[in-house]
Amino acid sequence: MARITSLAEAVQSAVHDGDTVAMEGFTHLIPHAAGHEIIRQARKKLTLIRMTPDLIYDQLIGMGCVSKLVFSWGGNPGVGSLHRLRDAVENGWPHKLELEEHSHAALANAYEAGAAGLPCAIFRGYIGGDLPRVNSRIKRVICPFTGEELAAVPALRPDVAVIHAQRADRAGNVMIEGVLGVQKEAVLASKRSVVTVEEIVDELPERSLNAIVLPHWTVDHVVEVPGGAFPSYAQGYYPRTNSFYKEWDAISREREPFLGWMKENVLMKGPEVFAQQVRKFRVAAE
């Protein structure tokens, strides 16, 4: 049952040391503000799950919050490497990072299976490549009708899903539009959830009869954080700040400048900075 609360309270009560956390977003609606709050609250030993870990996971890893990463593509889209992720994997800084590596198809199916209450997902994949050699969680199932050998992966069942969406109403019903990624599945697959939104409205806007809505009784914490996806984007609110993704390459390349930037821009700040970041873009949301 949804509770509308502050970001600090939501993270305090939903995200604990050692939790498995899925902060999803497929380049769209990435929950950066919530990620910063997790860093401020100095969570430790998290297992992070995400198909496409990018800047916010780079920050969580560089700040030492993460002991394991479950992922399928870890980079700075259109720019290059995630230097903090690489430093952790290649040099064990700030400490060793365990990897569980999958393909997009595997994780998308694993979230879907988690949302569907199944113990595993089956799909046609992982044929011939080396990933099954380095990931023991990839197994095989035989179709009882055709004899075809299919790939199987365990369903994802995170302790917490953290997502950002455009809108929630005052009951806590959450509406998502545009590039949907796996956010709906991540929330439905998780034990708990934190949803930040651009705005909390009296009435969700009229869309189609088949709008993508998470009913209030499927989410736990709803927090209004305008700009909360920056530098990612919120369809209908503000565009992706591509320039910041490029700047991040320089900010994150070396440890000291990274730590300095995090101190100044995350540790010493609060969620309110996100609204300022996007003010110049913000377009009237219909």
Place this chain on the structure above:
Amino acid sequence: MARITSLAEAVQSAVHDGDTVAMEGFTHLIPHAAGHEIIRQARKKLTLIRMTPDLIYDQLIGMGCVSKLVFSWGGNPGVGSLHRLRDAVENGWPHKLELEEHSHAALANAYEAGAAGLPCAIFRGYIGGDLPRVNSRIKRVICPFTGEELAAVPALRPDVAVIHAQRADRAGNVMIEGVLGVQKEAVLASKRSVVTVEEIVDELPERSLNAIVLPHWTVDHVVEVPGGAFPSYAQGYYPRTNSFYKEWDAISREREPFLGWMKENVLMKGPEVFAQQVRKFRVAAE
């Protein structure tokens, strides 16, 4: 690649004797007009698939088009039995009808697996009941991670899907709104498809960015048949004609009255009658 054509041509080229045909519709958007055309063209030995066979399947069965029915609930919703279906099963009239009986969950998953290109679907179901005793297509798969025994059914891969939708554009992109049923999955799972629509428009109406659309390159035949779902309904166009569902109980109860009604209202008529049936309801579609 979509071809916009007449209903007679579409059925002529897509539906052949002996085909496996899924004419789907979950009380909404049931393709009655297309079903009547199949009856007029006197198709034989069809295997019909549908989660909820209702009046149009009762008519096809009573007219001797069908040798096998794959289904999970066969009745006249809110009214009672399908008398032609019962007469075929209980008395073999007009001839014997083979049944492959499933649960809704099984068929919904089997369509989904067909659309997903999988050979089978796995789900948590068929526990303890008698259906697996009478349906040899229900098997079990063991989760390789938890050891849980799950139900497995073969994916549905019909020769033809026949559905009704609200709108298509001139390229043949088809938009569906409201109660969606399994129509999208049925079309994506099938080798061929016939889609009747309330109207063909220059531009599909603006809905959400995530509107339910079948791209033109996933459908074969698109036919404009206003009222083509009657006595079912088309959200935004006309309501369900509940009174006809009740009348059908009397029309279909005995063989002779049924045959007389079919001759007068189907064999001697064409798709144009459907527009007349709904004219009195027709609301302006935005």
Place this chain on the structure above:
Amino acid sequence: MTDYTPNEMMTIAAARALKDDDVCFVGIGMPSAAANLARLTHAPNITLIYESGTLGTKPNILPLSIGDGELCETALTTVSVPEMFRYWLQGGRIKVGFLGGAQIDRFANLNTTVVGSYDSPKVRLPGGGGAPEIATSCGEIFIIMAQSKRSFVEKLDFVTSIGHVSGHDSRAGLGVQTKGPTKLITDLAQLEPDPVTKEMTVVSIHPGVTREQIEGNTGWKIAYAAKVAETPPPSPHELEVLRDLHARTRRAQEAA
């Protein structure tokens, strides 16, 4: 005020069993009437889900079919049927599921498939629909059925969906973790599973109904709880709301 029918008593007793924070998987007919009566009386925030995909629907009239436009137009949103059965039912999000059937046995197993043998049935019934998985995926099951020797039988002709199987721990023994039928509401009484044997046992008798009537309409030797209550009669408000609902529904259906 005692002017009400057994069907009204049955519907009202079922409505009372629902709570304001329930998430309820509703079928057509009596369950739909009961669930919406609850929503229009003591449970305004109840979440009603129909298997056609409508989430959180608030119909103003009762649907004749499981997918009427009224359900979609008044819903929070409507999802596809595969999503309904995968994410919502199998996902374990439904607290209460309603079932009924042509035949029920003492352990609340149900038959909606055939009367007689499966291969040459005396009566071919519509079939299970969603019931086999509703029966095992919902947190608990409420069953609404009018009692008669034809429908309350010693042995089912076909087990379409399971209740407490053969009693005791036999349901859990199949690996099913949900409660199964916790209430059986008839036109004569309310039954609940015995804590040990899981046999459905009379816990409350509707006003003016005798044990003889109950036994005369049950195909097995029916058991009674140590303390059997009398079901409170319908309140004027319950009756008024239910009758308004049915009247609205009739008017709308005659219009169509």
Place this chain on the structure above:
Amino acid sequence: MTDYTPNEMMTIAAARALKDDDVCFVGIGMPSAAANLARLTHAPNITLIYESGTLGTKPNILPLSIGDGELCETALTTVSVPEMFRYWLQGGRIKVGFLGGAQIDRFANLNTTVVGSYDSPKVRLPGGGGAPEIATSCGEIFIIMAQSKRSFVEKLDFVTSIGHVSGHDSRAGLGVQTKGPTKLITDLAQLEPDPVTKEMTVVSIHPGVTREQIEGNTGWKIAYAAKVAETPPPSPHELEVLRDLHARTRRAQEAA
């Protein structure tokens, strides 16, 4: 007109390989440029799909990320990522998939995972993303990669996605029914699999490029087809459209 870069030649050669009725799974970077160049020149009706879920998108500028708003706003519709990988990619609806990587071998197997060993890599690369299943689910695969001894290697450090495996029928032997890499387009030449050995073989050399250059940038003894053509140079129209596209993209990204 010969004033163009090797990258432009590579992009234009890749665009030419696409047909008007293709359904194409597009990645970020070079594939995105090539696919949209095709759409803006000879293939106006081509269907472009990005793994973020956008079906039939017609971006006016090139996306920096696979899920930019531009892709969604100009798409026929946008589906969830699970649906994209289940109904659309695994469903076998994609005719052409584009891939690239950090390393490729003579059979067009690709590595986008690590340089060095997996457990203690010299360079940790972003990883496979959609590639493992794109490589086996799309009807055929086009690969775009600039040639160098570092990237065109005798042996991959890690096989992220398969091409023709170890050649001959080894791909089909894994039960894969799709064609795999039918074209490898580089900044120097175009390669296609030998009909028998399936080794990627030079079939066309870009204008002004020598065999010595090709061999100097390939980590194995590269094979040539019996008849090796010269790639037609970019036409003024192709160059103009490509440069306009890049200019529009640069302006838009500087604005952000």
